[in-house]
Amino acid sequence: xxxxxxxxxxxxxxxxxxxxxxxxxxxxxxxxxxxxxxxxxxxxxxxxxxxxxxxxxxxxxxxxxxxxxxxxxxxxxxxxxxxxxxxxxxxxxxxxxxxxxxxxxxxxxxxxxxxxxxxxxxxxxxxxxxxxxxxxxxxxxxxxxxxxxxxxxxxxxxxxxxxxxxxxxxxxxxxxxxxxxxxxxxxxxxxxxxxxxxxxxxxxxxxxxxxxxxxxxxxxxxxxxxxxxxxxxxxxxxxxxxxxxxxxxxxxxxxxxxxxxxxxxxxxxxxxxxxxxxxxxxxxxxxxxxxxxxxxxxxxxxxxxx
Numbered sequence: 001x002x003x004x005x006x007x008x009x010x011x012x013x014x015x016x017x018x019x020x021x022x023x024x025x026x027x028x029x030x031x032x033x034x035x036x037x038x039x040x041x042x043x044x045x046x047x048x049x050x051x052x053x054x055x056x057x058x059x060x061x062x063x064x065x066x067x068x069x070x071x072x073x074x075x076x077x078x079x080x081x082x083x084x085x086x087x088x089x090x091x092x093x094x095x096x097x098x099x100x101x102x103x104x105x106x107x108x109x110x111x112x113x114x115x116x117x118x119x120x121x122x123x124x125x126x127x128x129x130x131x132x133x134x135x136x137x138x139x140x141x142x143x144x145x146x147x148x149x150x151x152x153x154x155x156x157x158x159x160x161x162x163x164x165x166x167x168x169x170x171x172x173x174x175x176x177x178x179x180x181x182x183x184x185x186x187x188x189x190x191x192x193x194x195x196x197x198x199x200x201x202x203x204x205x206x207x208x209x210x211x212x213x214x215x216x217x218x219x220x221x222x223x224x225x226x227x228x229x230x231x232x233x234x235x236x237x238x239x240x241x242x243x244x245x246x247x248x249x250x251x252x253x254x255x256x257x258x259x260x261x262x263x264x265x266x267x268x269x270x271x272x273x274x275x276x277x278x279x280x281x282x283x284x285x286x287x288x289x290x291x292x293x294x295x296x297x298x299x300x301x302x303x304x305x306x
Contacts, residue, residue, distance in 0.1 A: 038239035064220040067283040068229035104201035137266030145259030257293025
């Protein structure tokens with residue numbers, strides 16, 4: 001099994017490298033049609049992996065992967081609201097946003113791998129942790145429904161405060177670089193605002209993982225399925241950001257759908273000893289709730305300000 005873990009991680013890393021170094025090497029503004037193409041490619045790759053999984057591990061594993069992928073992808077779409085807020089707050093040039101998301105996703109893959117390994121291990125060793133995760137998901141679902149978009153103030157991020165206290169930061173962006181040498185200061189090394197943005201993205205993803213990792217652990221405790229569904233969702237997140245960044249406000253009821261999904265998954269974890277619905281039912285429920293929230297958002301758009 002270790003062989004498949006290594007191959008999959010090399011595959012994911014190769015996709016990221018080809019994306020950044022070959023197709024986006026000059027650092028240009030990613031257009032709507034281009035981002036749609038990349039998003040379709042990543043979704044197709046996830047579908048192909050699901051087909052391979054069907055012939056390799058059977059129907060149950062495939063259903064668990066598809067359910068986890070849909071769940072993680074839907075939660076990732078909610079994260080795009082926060083990414084948009086962060087980029088706007090720091091006034092990140094559009095041509096440099098792709099670079100930040102690339103390195104941010106690379107860090108997210110590592111962090112989530114650690115979280116998944118720890119979460120699966122804890123549940124196998126201490127069964128009561130399942131109830132803690134379930135209660136956390138219910139709380140998160142209610143919070144998302146009541147507060148709407150996740151509120152993040154980059155200026156209050158403790159990592160940002162620490163970096164600015166110990167490392168000098170330039171006042172402007174320097175061609176997509178994270179560190180530069182300022183000759184006017186005797187060649188002293190300075191961080192650029194792009195590094196600050198990257199740190200905010202990474203620490204924010206840790207908060208997202210607190211919701212998403214327990215959610216998929218309610219679907220399956222197969223670490224390989226949990227990890228691969230997370231990876232495919234995160235890989236497509238970068239391209240999806242550019243595809244729907246301008247359409248965020250269209251889905252005004254999406255956060256209600258996500259809140260309901262989190263609450264239902266939390267209830268499933270709390271009742272796991274007595275009631276275990278089939279994975280296909282969970283998949284249909286997640287897809288149905290999200291579809292209804294999107295349809296309602298389109299049918300009842302947000303009133304325009306006078």
